[in-house]
Amino acid sequence: MAVNKVSADQRVPSVAEKRTEQIATAAVALFSERGYVPTTIEDISNEIGVGKGLIYRYFEDKRDVLLCALCAVLDKYKKEYALALLDTLGPVAALRRVLAINCALAQEHAKEVTLAYRSTKDLMPEQRHKIMAIESEIVAEIRECLEACIATGLMRPVNPKIMAYQFLMFGHTWALKQWALSDEFSVAQFVSEGEQLLIVPFLTASGRRKFDAAGKIANDAAARVAPKTSPRRSRSR
Amino acid sequence: MAVNKVSADQRVPSVAEKRTEQIATAAVALFSERGYVPTTIEDISNEIGVGKGLIYRYFEDKRDVLLCALCAVLDKYKKEYALALLDTLGPVAALRRVLAINCALAQEHAKEVTLAYRSTKDLMPEQRHKIMAIESEIVAEIRECLEACIATGLMRPVNPKIMAYQFLMFGHTWALKQWALSDEFSVAQFVSEGEQLLIVPFLTASGRRKFDAAGKIANDAAARVAPKTSPRRSRSR
Amino acid sequence: MAVNKVSADQRVPSVAEKRTEQIATAAVALFSERGYVPTTIEDISNEIGVGKGLIYRYFEDKRDVLLCALCAVLDKYKKEYALALLDTLGPVAALRRVLAINCALAQEHAKEVTLAYRSTKDLMPEQRHKIMAIESEIVAEIRECLEACIATGLMRPVNPKIMAYQFLMFGHTWALKQWALSDEFSVAQFVSEGEQLLIVPFLTASGRRKFDAAGKIANDAAARVAPKTSPRRSRSR
Amino acid sequence: MAVNKVSADQRVPSVAEKRTEQIATAAVALFSERGYVPTTIEDISNEIGVGKGLIYRYFEDKRDVLLCALCAVLDKYKKEYALALLDTLGPVAALRRVLAINCALAQEHAKEVTLAYRSTKDLMPEQRHKIMAIESEIVAEIRECLEACIATGLMRPVNPKIMAYQFLMFGHTWALKQWALSDEFSVAQFVSEGEQLLIVPFLTASGRRKFDAAGKIANDAAARVAPKTSPRRSRSR
DNA sequence: GATGAATGAGCTTTCATTCAT
DNA sequence: AATGAATGAAAGCTCATTCAT
Numbered sequence: 001m002a003v004n005k006v007s008a009d010q011r012v013p014s015v016a017e018k019r020t021e022q023i024a025t026a027a028v029a030l031f032s033e034r035g036y037v038p039t040t041i042e043d044i045s046n047e048i049g050v051g052k053g054l055i056y057r058y059f060e061d062k063r064d065v066l067l068c069a070l071c072a073v074l075d076k077y078k079k080e081y082a083l084a085l086l087d088t089l090g091p092v093a094a095l096r097r098v099l100a101i102n103c104a105l106a107q108e109h110a111k112e113v114t115l116a117y118r119s120t121k122d123l124m125p126e127q128r129h130k131i132m133a134i135e136s137e138i139v140a141e142i143r144e145c146l147e148a149c150i151a152t153g154l155m156r157p158v159n160p161k162i163m164a165y166q167f168l169m170f171g172h173t174w175a176l177k178q179w180a181l182s183d184e185f186s187v188a189q190f191v192s193e194g195e196q197l198l199i200v201p202f203l204t205a206s207g208r209r210k211f212d213a214a215g216k217i218a219n220d221a222a223a224r225v226a227p228k229t230s231p232r233r234s235r236s237r
Numbered sequence: 238m239a240v241n242k243v244s245a246d247q248r249v250p251s252v253a254e255k256r257t258e259q260i261a262t263a264a265v266a267l268f269s270e271r272g273y274v275p276t277t278i279e280d281i282s283n284e285i286g287v288g289k290g291l292i293y294r295y296f297e298d299k300r301d302v303l304l305c306a307l308c309a310v311l312d313k314y315k316k317e318y319a320l321a322l323l324d325t326l327g328p329v330a331a332l333r334r335v336l337a338i339n340c341a342l343a344q345e346h347a348k349e350v351t352l353a354y355r356s357t358k359d360l361m362p363e364q365r366h367k368i369m370a371i372e373s374e375i376v377a378e379i380r381e382c383l384e385a386c387i388a389t390g391l392m393r394p395v396n397p398k399i400m401a402y403q404f405l406m407f408g409h410t411w412a413l414k415q416w417a418l419s420d421e422f423s424v425a426q427f428v429s430e431g432e433q434l435l436i437v438p439f440l441t442a443s444g445r446r447k448f449d450a451a452g453k454i455a456n457d458a459a460a461r462v463a464p465k466t467s468p469r470r471s472r473s474r
Numbered sequence: 475m476a477v478n479k480v481s482a483d484q485r486v487p488s489v490a491e492k493r494t495e496q497i498a499t500a501a502v503a504l505f506s507e508r509g510y511v512p513t514t515i516e517d518i519s520n521e522i523g524v525g526k527g528l529i530y531r532y533f534e535d536k537r538d539v540l541l542c543a544l545c546a547v548l549d550k551y552k553k554e555y556a557l558a559l560l561d562t563l564g565p566v567a568a569l570r571r572v573l574a575i576n577c578a579l580a581q582e583h584a585k586e587v588t589l590a591y592r593s594t595k596d597l598m599p600e601q602r603h604k605i606m607a608i609e610s611e612i613v614a615e616i617r618e619c620l621e622a623c624i625a626t627g628l629m630r631p632v633n634p635k636i637m638a639y640q641f642l643m644f645g646h647t648w649a650l651k652q653w654a655l656s657d658e659f660s661v662a663q664f665v666s667e668g669e670q671l672l673i674v675p676f677l678t679a680s681g682r683r684k685f686d687a688a689g690k691i692a693n694d695a696a697a698r699v700a701p702k703t704s705p706r707r708s709r710s711r
Numbered sequence: 712m713a714v715n716k717v718s719a720d721q722r723v724p725s726v727a728e729k730r731t732e733q734i735a736t737a738a739v740a741l742f743s744e745r746g747y748v749p750t751t752i753e754d755i756s757n758e759i760g761v762g763k764g765l766i767y768r769y770f771e772d773k774r775d776v777l778l779c780a781l782c783a784v785l786d787k788y789k790k791e792y793a794l795a796l797l798d799t800l801g802p803v804a805a806l807r808r809v810l811a812i813n814c815a816l817a818q819e820h821a822k823e824v825t826l827a828y829r830s831t832k833d834l835m836p837e838q839r840h841k842i843m844a845i846e847s848e849i850v851a852e853i854r855e856c857l858e859a860c861i862a863t864g865l866m867r868p869v870n871p872k873i874m875a876y877q878f879l880m881f882g883h884t885w886a887l888k889q890w891a892l893s894d895e896f897s898v899a900q901f902v903s904e905g906e907q908l909l910i911v912p913f914l915t916a917s918g919r920r921k922f923d924a925a926g927k928i929a930n931d932a933a934a935r936v937a938p939k940t941s942p943r944r945s946r947s948r
Numbered sequence: 949g950a951t952g953a954a955t956g957a958g959c960t961t962t963c964a965t966t967c968a969t
Numbered sequence: 970a971a972t973g974a975a976t977g978a979a980a981g982c983t984c985a986t987t988c989a990t
Binding site (some may be wrong): 509511588591592593595596606609610613632633635636637639640643644647650651653654655658659664667668670671675676 | 746748825828829830832833843846847850869870872873874876877880881884887888890891892895896901904905907908912913
């Protein structure tokens with residue numbers, strides 16, 4: 001009997017890989033909750049019930065753990081974006097999805113987004129550049145989507161790089177300013193307002209038509225938004 | 238003896254007040270440069286040439302120094318905004334000024350803005366709320382400006398709170414993502430693109446006219462922008 | 475009233491200097507007893523009844539404490555040698571004194587000598603060179619004494635550098651091999667044998683006469699030798 | 712079955728013995744290079760490409776490895792000395808050989824000699840006594856040689872124990888003070904000077920004749936000295 | 949025999965905070 | 970009002986040693 005025949009594809013993660021991931025996961029949770037500096041290596045090791053020395057078998061030092069934690073967050077972002085930009089959707093629908101998913105992620109991972117803004121500076125320059133590179137890739141994907149919209153005449157020309165950052169930051173704003181926004185808006189409302197501020201005003205007539213048609217699809221994506229934080233007072237506009 | 242007769246208005250700052258401010262200023266500089274945790278109380282006291290024990294005569298503890306440092310930054314923001322919203326300007330011109338000044342401050346005080354995002358969480362909840370309150374006031378001022386635009390029919394109705402945050406975050410984006418933006422855009426270009434994304438698309442026909450007329454005034458504000466960072470490759474749109 | 479008029483000469487050591495010396499002294503004792511690595515900073519601070527943090531106000535790090543400890547030992551050596559080589563004695567008598575004092579120091583500071591052999595390698599290269607430089611100075615002084623003996627025809631020509639090291643090492647041998655020697659010899663006997671091995675065979679006839687005449691003086695120096703370790707079995711020659 | 716028939720004499724070393732020796736050899740190399748404390752058990756196991764757990768099958772603990780490492784060094788010394796004292800040579804020639812071989816070993820194994828001085832104190836008292844016992848045996852052999860010289864009237868009476876230590880320490884001096892000596896002397900020169908300081912002055916007339924006759928033999932031994940360190944400035948006497 | 953994941957005591961070092969002067 | 974010596978909790982990191990596999 002050939003065990004693990006297809007192990008190349010469906011790899012059984014090695015013990016080491018599982019540990020690394022286990023530690024990174026715990027680190028993301030604790031760093032996000034308490035911040036990088038106040039969280040001790042021992043906190044992390046206790047979280048997963050191992051000795052503190054073990055962390056150092058899998059990571060260089062505490063900074064290295066932070067790097068991995070931040071990469072893990074960004075990678076989750078990247079993975080979701082890739083799904084958002086499926087060719088099957090037209091570029092306008094993709095744009096709506098990007099916005100919706102961006103906000104959904106910001107909702108689900110508000111702590112992690114905040115962590116990135118708090119702690120990237122605690123890394124060494126080289127590590128920081130790594131993080132910045134991943135963010136740049138994400139922005140580049142959004143930008144391509146925007147440029148597709150413009151190229152196909154669905155959107156009026158706008159500066160694609162700055163607009164891409166507007167899309168990214170809109171989600172981050174939800175995470176960073178949740179304390180001021182979530183008592184008035186649900187994520188769904190926030191996404192909806194975002195479309196009115198970041199997409200609709202820039203569409204051409206044909207773009208507009210696509211947008212209306214894409215309504216359903218985008219709403220599906222929006223449905224992903226976990227309604228964990230129910231707005232206390234709903235007072236839209 | 239007529240000492241301090243007019244102290245209510247034109248107060249001669251007491252020695253204590255001067256010390257407090259002196260410490261806060263040094264703290265802003267050092268925290269902004271190195272971050273809150275890595276900066277020691279001794280660093281701050283050395284910066285102003287006093288013994289480190291003296292800090293504790295004027296501040297409860299290190300956190301208290303951070304609180305004052307963050308307040309100092311936000312107060313500077315608030316003061317500038319107050320100037321921006323002078324009644325002499327119409328609401329559209331005021332809006333342009335808000336954007337321009339916001340970016341100018343983000344340029345001049347990028348480190349301080351970054352500090353706020355890094356370190357607010359290091360405060361005690363009560364202190365944090367104080368900071369959040371000041372930010373809310375700033376947003377409220379922007380919002381009033383937007384609502385004035387909408388009420389006077391110069392701007393199409395948009396969600397004023399979210400839009401106000403968009404204005405605030407646009408400046409913060411310049412500070413936070415300078416590493417990605419400043420090699421392609423100057424602050425002036427960034428402000429100009431901001432107007433195309435945050436103001437122009439939302440103006441009514443009459444608002445549009447005001448905007449064009451206000452060109453000069455707004456540009457004056459934009460002139461404040463210190464062109465410290467010259468763009469390496471200029472490639473607008 | 476002029477207090478501290480002569481403070482330039484008879485300096486009252488500052489608090490800082492006293493602390494530094496106090497720490498160094500404790501470090502010499504503990505490092506000598508237990509060795510550098512097994513002695514903790516806390517051991518040292520406890521020895522003098524202060525908190526362990528205080529050590530770091532006066533020394534860079536643990537290595538720096540070791541450097542000072544070793545320097546303190548060597549400086550004591552140098553100081554004693556300077557006395558040994560007084561011009562009032564002739565060169566032969568000086569040589570006898572060098573040998574006697576060398577052995578006396580080795581007896582009194584056997585632990586410290588051993589420490590130097592154990593722990594010099596634990597220093598950084600630059601620090602190590604400092605230690606080596608001091609030792610070289612000591613050897614140079616012995617060498618000059620030897621060369622004076624040879625130049626004045628009191629001693630037959632021998633290689634002065636290697637012979638100087640023989641003199642130095644003779645004392646070190648007493649410290650390093652005490653476990654094998656002290657049960658058979660007292661320091662006085664050891665010194666006496668040393669003269670028979672390192673001085674007498676190399677003297678010329680005139681040197682010989684000086685040596686015999688200098689007997690008393692040298693013996694005075696030898697008297698300094700603290701007879702702490704009484705030989706268990708005396709079996710000279 | 713004739714397995715291990717001659718195992719008493721020509722033993723086929725068991726796997727365990729080979730492992731033990733393999734580990735000890737690696738330990739000597741690493742301890743000598745970096746010192747006992749800074750070398751980790753893992754360093755040693757990596758050096759020979761085995762898991763670190765394996766060390767503990769063959770040694771009690773790290774100290775035990777050090778003990779074996781030091782014994783290995785001393786045993787090598789003892790073995791060489793045994794060859795030096797072959798009865799075929801006369802006692803004077805043997806003495807010359809002792810000196811030459813001593814220095815040759817100090818040259819080839821300077822690091823190991825230094826290790827012994829650095830790390831013997833890191834052993835437990837019982838282990839330390841073992842090391843001291845081996846050294847005493849070596850000294851005893853030298854001493855016998857000296858006593859033979861004296862008994863046969865080739866050498867004037869000197870304290871044989873102290874003189875024996877002088878012979879031993881002369882080699883150790885080369886290892887310990889190489890940094891000060893090797894730029895001025897080659898080992899051969901050092902040995903030659905040693906003869907002038909430790910042998911020649913103590914020979915009787917008949918001893919002198921033996922010494923001159925033994926020139927060749929001694930020189931053969933001296934030839935063993937690996938001229939690895941060429942003196943930069945040669946300035947004998 | 950052999951491995952290496954896991955442990956945790958123990959160390960160096962930092963720094964906010966106190967307080968005698 | 971001001972100082973800076975002193976404290977000690979607390980954290981990161983190492984590594985000898987164990988033991989399930």
